[in-house]
Amino acid sequence: xxNQEALYIYLLRLGDNALLNGHRLAEWCSRGPFLEEDLAMxxxxxxxxxxxxxxxxxxxxxxGKGKTEDDLAYKRSEREFYNHLITELPIGDFAYTVAKQLxxxxxxxxxxxxxxxxxDETIAGIAAKALKESRYHFVHARDWSYRLGKxxxxxxxxxxxxxxxxxxxxxxxxxxxxxxxxxxxxGISNNLQEVKSNWINLIMPILQESSxxxxxxxxxxxxxxxxxxxxxxxxxxxxxxxxxxxxxDAKW
Amino acid sequence: xxxxxxxxxxxxxxxxxxxxxxxxVMPDDYRKHLIRQxxxxxxxxxxxxxxxxxxISRAPSLRAKQILLAKIQDEGGHGLYLxxxxxxxxxxxxxxxxxxxxxxxxxxxxxxxxxxxxxxxGAIGWLVDGAAIVNQVSLQRTSFGPYARAMVRICKEESFxxxxxxxxxxxxxxxxxxxxxxxxxxxxxxxxxxxxxFGPHDSDSPHSGKAFEWKIKLxxxxxxxxxxxxxxxxxxxxxxxxxPDDQLKWNEDKQGYDHGEINWDEFKRVINGNGPCxxxxxxHHKKYHADGAWVREAAAAYAETxxxx
Ligand SMILES: [Fe+2]
Ligand SMILES: [Fe+2]
Numbered sequence: 001x002x003n004q005e006a007l008y009i010y011l012l013r014l015g016d017n018a019l020l021n022g023h024r025l026a027e028w029c030s031r032g033p034f035l036e037e038d039l040a041m042x043x044x045x046x047x048x049x050x051x052x053x054x055x056x057x058x059x060x061x062x063x064g065k066g067k068t069e070d071d072l073a074y075k076r077s078e079r080e081f082y083n084h085l086i087t088e089l090p091i092g093d094f095a096y097t098v099a100k101q102l103x104x105x106x107x108x109x110x111x112x113x114x115x116x117x118x119x120d121e122t123i124a125g126i127a128a129k130a131l132k133e134s135r136y137h138f139v140h141a142r143d144w145s146y147r148l149g150k151x152x153x154x155x156x157x158x159x160x161x162x163x164x165x166x167x168x169x170x171x172x173x174x175x176x177x178x179x180x181x182x183x184x185x186x187g188i189s190n191n192l193q194e195v196k197s198n199w200i201n202l203i204m205p206i207l208q209e210s211s212x213x214x215x216x217x218x219x220x221x222x223x224x225x226x227x228x229x230x231x232x233x234x235x236x237x238x239x240x241x242x243x244x245x246x247x248x249d250a251k252w
Numbered sequence: 253x254x255x256x257x258x259x260x261x262x263x264x265x266x267x268x269x270x271x272x273x274x275x276x277v278m279p280d281d282y283r284k285h286l287i288r289q290x291x292x293x294x295x296x297x298x299x300x301x302x303x304x305x306x307x308i309s310r311a312p313s314l315r316a317k318q319i320l321l322a323k324i325q326d327e328g329g330h331g332l333y334l335x336x337x338x339x340x341x342x343x344x345x346x347x348x349x350x351x352x353x354x355x356x357x358x359x360x361x362x363x364x365x366x367x368x369x370x371x372x373x374g375a376i377g378w379l380v381d382g383a384a385i386v387n388q389v390s391l392q393r394t395s396f397g398p399y400a401r402a403m404v405r406i407c408k409e410e411s412f413x414x415x416x417x418x419x420x421x422x423x424x425x426x427x428x429x430x431x432x433x434x435x436x437x438x439x440x441x442x443x444x445x446x447x448x449x450f451g452p453h454d455s456d457s458p459h460s461g462k463a464f465e466w467k468i469k470l471x472x473x474x475x476x477x478x479x480x481x482x483x484x485x486x487x488x489x490x491x492x493x494x495x496p497d498d499q500l501k502w503n504e505d506k507q508g509y510d511h512g513e514i515n516w517d518e519f520k521r522v523i524n525g526n527g528p529c530x531x532x533x534x535x536h537h538k539k540y541h542a543d544g545a546w547v548r549e550a551a552a553a554y555a556e557t558x559x560x561x
Contacts, residue, residue, distance in 0.1 A: 033544025151550025
């Protein structure tokens with residue numbers, strides 16, 4: 001694998017994570033528990049889709065051959081997506097979304113802190129903006145974590161359940177393969193093993209403060225770094241890519 | 253405003269064209285009329301999120317997806333300002349939502365129509381927001397202060413929405429044959445309901461007398477509708493869309509277009525609950541409001557025990 005190839009896959013991964021997370025969060029539109037939260041969810045969705053656009057645009061430039069960010073978002077198939085499995089999981093109930101967002105935003109804050117010092121200036125620039133946004137997303141998820149964890153019996157039960165269900169998707173956030181190893185040596189990407197211990201240090205006290213038991217799981221899901229996904233992704237793409245696929249000659 | 257000015261009465265303040273503010277003494281019917289109108293307006297912003305939300309997951313480009321999301325978010329924001337304006341009249345948002353769910357409060361009839369293709373997103377922005385702006389611009393000078401100020405903020409955003417909707421239509425009209433057909437089909441379906449947004453003809457609107465006296469309403473339904481038609485016909489022509497009205501023609505004397513008869517039977521039928529999406533829209537709002545109850549309860553319980561929140 002050349003450095004260029006590694007960079008391309010890495011950018012797809014960053015872009016796809018944001019795209020799938022944003023796409024899912026947007027499902028809250030008109031479905032929030034109250035209007036302010038409806039808007040907060042769409043806001044986070046918007047940040048993510050903007051971020052996806054920036055990373056995929058850069059990926060398209062690296063790839064060359066006149067591809068655009070929209071070609072990458074709308075014309076790749078399931079096996080060519082590299083987003084973490086957790087991003088494509090359904091939004092579930094509000095507790096499930098909060099749990100997802102807490103796990104993801106803790107990760108994002110740490111990753112973009114590192115990447116804002118990347119030797120690749122384009123990545124560093126996108127990451128600096130993403131970091132600012134992710135800090136807000138983190139605070140939003142953390143505060144809801146407290147409210148749900150310590151709110152009512154029902155909210156606690158739902159939230160505990162969500163954290164339990166999602167925990168097996170946290171392992172693959174920190175997986176490193178050839179792509180990450182090549183870019184780490186170049187000073188472009190970061191060390192996800194270090195991120196892992198920082199992530200644990202960040203999320204554990206929040207869960208404890210939320211009176212949530214830390215799950216123990218004997219199996220961690222894996223696959224997205226090889227483009228192997230849950231059954232959800234195919235359905236998402238068939239919807240998301242519908243117009244581009246159905247009318248390949250059309251410009252929108 | 254000059255605060256040293258003192259007014260002897262509601263009427264005097266109204267006569268001198270000063271805004272009525274929440275703390276002013278006002279006739280009960282004025283208050284009731286405003287609550288009805290502002291809450292209907294707020295509910296419209298919120299229910300309107302549904303037909304547009306229907307296309308977020310299928311928006312055909314990353315740019316289009318962001319524009320649509322941001323647009324719908326604006327509409328939700330408009331709902332918030334308007335609920336707040338309404339609350340200054342002494343009614344809570346919970347009560348307003350209850351009235352909506354019980355069918356006592358209405359929302360704009362236009363959102364009882366379905367958004368069937370991507371071109372509908374263009375048509376909604378261009379025609380529906382376009383019609384809303386005409387109405388809202390005139391409401392910037394409405395007599396109740398919080399409502400007038402909400403309109404000023406809202407109008408700025410609405411003109412973006414209208415331009416973005418028009419851009420979708422223009423892009424599709426310069427696209428493939430299928431795209432042009434989609435755009436014309438959306439035009440055909442949304443045109444007449446957009447004209448109905450302004451309400452019955454002046455000769456048939458029994459309730460507007462007081463609204464004019466109180467300076468809540470400043471222009472009549474027909475005046476506003478005429479304004480909308482005159483600005484929109486030309487925009488349609490520029491991009492090659494046909495207005496689905498064979499009686500539409502320029503009237504030199506009135507310097508405006510004459511239009512064919514609006515189907516008021518359809519208007520009444522849909523307003524009375526029998527439109528394509530009436531049940532769907534309301535059920536959707538009720539369902540997600542009910543689904544969110546435990547979240548609202550958790551937030552309230554947490555706030556009670558943790559003062560820092
Ligand atoms: Fe609006
Ligand atoms: Fe609008």
